[in-house]
Amino acid sequence: MTLTLLDELLLFSGVTVLVALFLGRRLPAGWMVTILYGIQLLSLLKMAPLGYGGDPIPSTLILEVMGQTLSWRFDALSWYFALITLGSALLSSWYACGEWEQRFRQAGGNVWLFHLAMALNVFSMLILLASGDLLSLFIGWELVSWAGFLLMAMAGGVATRAAMRYITYAMVGAMAIFGGIALVYVSAGSLQYDAILTAVSQMGTPHLWMLVILFSAGFGIKMGLMPFHLWQAPAYAETPGPGSAFLGAISSRMGLFAILLVLVKLFGIVNIESLKIPFTLIDARDLLAWIAVFTIIFPTFTAMKQNDARELLAWHGIGQGGYMLLGLVVADAMGAAGGLLHVFNHATYQAALFMAVTAVIHRTGTSDLNKLGGLVVRMPLSFMVLLVGIIGLAGLPPMNGFVSKWLVYRSLLNEGMPLLFVAAVIGTLGTILSVYKLIHNIFLGQLRVEHEHIKEAPWSMMIPMLILAAIIFITGLLPGIPLAWVASVQEAVGLSVPNYTLGGVESASGSLDMIWVIGVLFAGFGIGALVFYSAGKSKRVHQLDNYAGGHFLTADIRYQYSDNFYAGLMHLIGGWYRGSFLWLEKSVKSLVEFLSLGMQGIYRRANAEFYLLSTALFVIAWVVI
Amino acid sequence: MTPTIDLELILYITALGLISIGLAGVVLSQHLFRMVLALVIAEAGANLMLVLAGYRWDAVAPILTSLGEHPQMVDPVPQAMVLTAIVIGVGIQALAVSILIRIRQRFGTLDRHEVAAHMDAEIAQIAGTSRDMSQESPLGERPLPPLPGTPAASREGRS
Amino acid sequence: MNSMVVLPLVLPLFGAFLLPIIMRASVGVGLWVGPAILLYGCWILGNQWISGTAMPFSLAIGGFAPPMGINLYVDSLALLFALAVQLLGLIFWPFKLDPETARRQALMLLLVAASTGLALSGDLFNLYVFYELVAVATFGLISASSTGSAYAATIRYLILSGIGSVLTLLGIALIYSQTGTLNLAHLAQLAPEQLNNKLGLTAFLSILIGVGVKAELFPVNTWVPEVYATAASRVSAFLAGLVSKLALLIILRLLVLIFHQQEAIQVMLFLGILGVVSGELAAWRAKDMRRMLAFSSIGQLGMIFIALSIPDQAGLLAVLALSFHHLLVKSGLFMLADGWGGAIENLRGAAKRSPLAAIVFILFSLSLIGMPPLPGFWAKFTLITELAAQTSPLYLIGLAVFLLATVIEAAYLFRLAALLYRPVSEEKPIDTIPKPAGVSLVSASLFGVGLLAAALFITPVGELLNHVAGQAANAELYIDTVLAGTGGGR
């Protein structure tokens, strides 16, 4: 029996877990684990043909358990997601090594547990991505959920609380999927993908509705789709720094992966489109699209109100997931490509942003946007990375976020969905506003006195950030590189493929060539720079070497305030922040509490004999009469 | 002898009536000893029901008096079973009474509600939990992390 | 030696009768009597299992052929349960030395013997006798913790169980009046003509409610929280883990062999659903660990009742899988509760005091929730696929309730797990945090190891259970073995 490449990869990943488990208490554990992620990435790159339309690679491991066959294999879809997973794991782990780790340990954190949790997350994600049938998918799904719980909960305190919330949501999702799997199993007689494919074509509408609802709710919870989005931001924001970079980059995309696999590949968009909602003009696909759009808008505008940098980013992570789903359910060649490409792009800039913010926390000790400012002069490289990241997040050229969002918008217009388009643009507006708040409050404005002497982030943290920034720019310049992978993913799940080039996409309704765009942009920058430098000499002065209102400034006077940002805007739209979903969540919880109280009452204030008597009476009466 | 409907009905009414009385007694009485007594009554009913299952018109007790021909005899199996059931009942009643003695000594009462209240209190005391069923938030709760849209979102306010 | 199977049933009785005398003569010898008997029982049953080519077989007590005499019916299901009884009896053996040791150990032996009898017996009234013996022994063991609350809990349980017995006896009387026999196989033969009517149904429901008292059937399970909260953990573990399953076994046999009416099944399904709902919801707010486990046990038993309402092979497989899984997990959890038994609040930071216990607890919780590679997942998987395959909408409601209950279960179990890992508050010395006693922790870990082993060998275990379920679901096999068999041991 020869090991396939997939076996090799999973083996390395398992070894990483074991190393983290047994050797993780030694000092250089972080580096060891990082190197092992590197090896895993290399092993994944050996499977690179998958990214260019290669045949799926099976694992030799096939288990027969309780009459079910469990198998694992990698195809283009798995490979694409695995690449993002391992890439972000490698960089996050790299970032964690060295100074961050020492600081974390000094603060009472458990470095061993952190690396173990990361390794477990990666391992379980790879297992999930490799799943070759619905049952192994569910097993991987649960593993990912619990591994994520471990990483989120390990910081203790508020983090544990957020993680508990997460796991409750995740269990709801898992149980929805479990129920869905049971229904599928009954109608298909097997959980193999082939059998399900044939079974789906014979399913009645109610059955299909039920399955679509169960699966999209189940997977959607992990993605933070609209009614189930509340858990995500606190959970990710409270995870230890590099962990949140990793989780923010890829964890909730597992939901998207599963949606792709089950709803798109197995059920087929066509089938979902055929599910009409009675008395309305919309069908299940439109429903999903609108959920996606609301997932873009609401969390993005919630992010705008955050005063904690990490919470702000985490809320954005939810919103960006909406773009991906939106692109996917539009499901034409360009839309799906945009959605899938956005997974990659989002992972890069989200990781970069979390890392930059963590670097700031590392140096200043706070992520409160109201207590920072002016750090650009002290941490210029981190500023650059953050700038690159927010440009990507806002979807502006020249970074990669622009490409994927452009594709999504384009396809919305092409497919004649102007309302969705407008809604998505509103979401982008919110994004731009809130990321400006982020960069302004941290890096621009007045440098605080207490931050006068801080230094740039250490190189162990800087290098991964710079690598990410470079990737963001390069894939923005040459989107054809990831688009090639995306195209093979689309092929693998049975969607049509756009006509992509190295610089973008060509289509009859409008092409995009980022090389040109960026060329023009940089030409513009060049002109601007020319004007700036030719205008005369500028002098660099200390920020307090200034005056206001006729007085010289001193260190204890603030001449620039960064809190209560967007006061005017909030005055306009503030009334819309009602916390309705929070209210919903609370009411569900209170309902459970109430019922629980009632049930305890049944048991505690028991007249047990009366119960027995009445049960006997009713049961026998039911039979006799 | 001709079987009469009356005897049958009377016997069944007696047996099932005893069970019903016992059940009602257990449900209605507030005193644990009375509940035990009601249980005894109900058991008597069930035993009677069991022994009725073997009754036969025109038959004698299942004991051979002479070899060879013997008259029709009633079913011996329910009789044996009822013997067993009675003894089981006696054992349980004796145990019940001895437990009642102890409860009386510990709690000074045999009223079911008072005993239940004492019991709840003692369980809670041993476990170290608060006994009341107040609406306070369940264990492990912490105030939620700063929420979107609430004024408290700014963690420390202005600096 | 098929006839040896009677020994694990009789020897514990023998030992129990003599134990007070032996103890009086020599405590040192007396302490070894019980474990030796149970070990011997394990050995016999294990041997029977290994060499069990001739299974199932029927063993006539006293050599009287079945419909007249009482027979033991030994199939793999009965043997499995009998073996579990002996093993758990050994694990939960009351070692504690005090003036009452002899009585407590004698009661434990009686409990083991009666439980073995429940697993093996093939006669309805004989089952009733053993059921009562289990009850009495249980009352004794519960009240052995000799607190006032234990006595109060016992008497409440006793009265409820007494009414249950009355109903059971009534059901037996009705069945006997109708058919003139009590042998299960014989009844199974007669049932299609004689018990497939209202009378049969009434008899079954009376027995169901009566036996349901011990099987923690909603709503006659109100004794559960208070008894489990007051009894010693080992006793609670034995009750929750095994005795409830044995009561279920009676119902299972009746369903498979005798009563096939839809109404009977629907009642069970309905009450099972209510049991799941009430148990899991009540556990959500429970403030001390034993009560939480008790409520969770009610919920789990409700799930098993739901599974039992599909009395074919696949349903029985789910019943068995859930039962044995619950047996392992709940026994282990109750062993942890021996020491962790108090208020949940006090457990804050307990992981620091006893890391192993915390890990074992998490393992059990994960399995209880149905985390995939662990056996709990497979048990739940078999159940939900079966439920989804049923046509009646009540089953789908059962499925939905089952899934929602799992969410609640996960929430309260992991709330506790997270609490275990909370940092300890400063002013509280670490020694004051409760910690499971050594022996209990070892037994709990033993159950944990068993769970992991089951996870590792899930395929053979699954096949085994499937085989057992197949044998148990085969009513013809039962009838043929008992009535046409030669009486096995003669």
Next chain:
Amino acid sequence: MRNLTGLLFAGGLGFMLLSIASGLDFGAPPMLVGEAIQSVAPQETGATNIVTSVVLGYRGIDTLGELSILFAAAAAAGLVLGRRHTTAGTLTEGGFVLRYGGAMLFPLLMTIGFYIIFHGHLTPGGGFQGGVILAAAFFLPLLARPGARLHHGMLSMIEGFAGSSFILIGLVALAEGEAFLQPMLIQDTLGQLVSAGTLPLLYLAVGLKVGAELAGLLSHLAQTESEA
């Protein structure tokens, strides 16, 4: 309100059960097993009292279980009530008639008890009935003299050995290659005092056990009453 409901429910249940039970063919039971036993019992067990052959033979294990229940109840009661018996010194002594009447009844009751036990296989009666009378014999003096005590060690000896000899008799059969509790030594004529093989021995064991058990239980109850 709940009282009314309880009453109504109990009545309703009884009524429904009655309507079910009235469907039974009273007085002409099917007696499938009963008939079969009646026809073969005298030959198989050698007892003229067929109830006895059912109790000790056909359903012998039931009887064993029942003995165990009694034993369990006694042990549990002992566990609950504890060993610390205070003699009830405060209770008044019984009068002359009571004391001496009790003493005089003692041999009488013993004789009757043993008679009933030994004739259990021939006539109505047997181990249980006789055992109860034996227990009464021991308990009567206790009532007459509240200060008196039963010898608990003796009682537990009797109950232990009686119970275990029941099982031993069964096990001997097993060791002989027969089934557990199979009746043996049946060679005598039907209806004699010494007949029915091991059955009278079993009944003796049952009688002694029941007597000891009940006496123990009762004295436990009687003596614990006054404990503070």
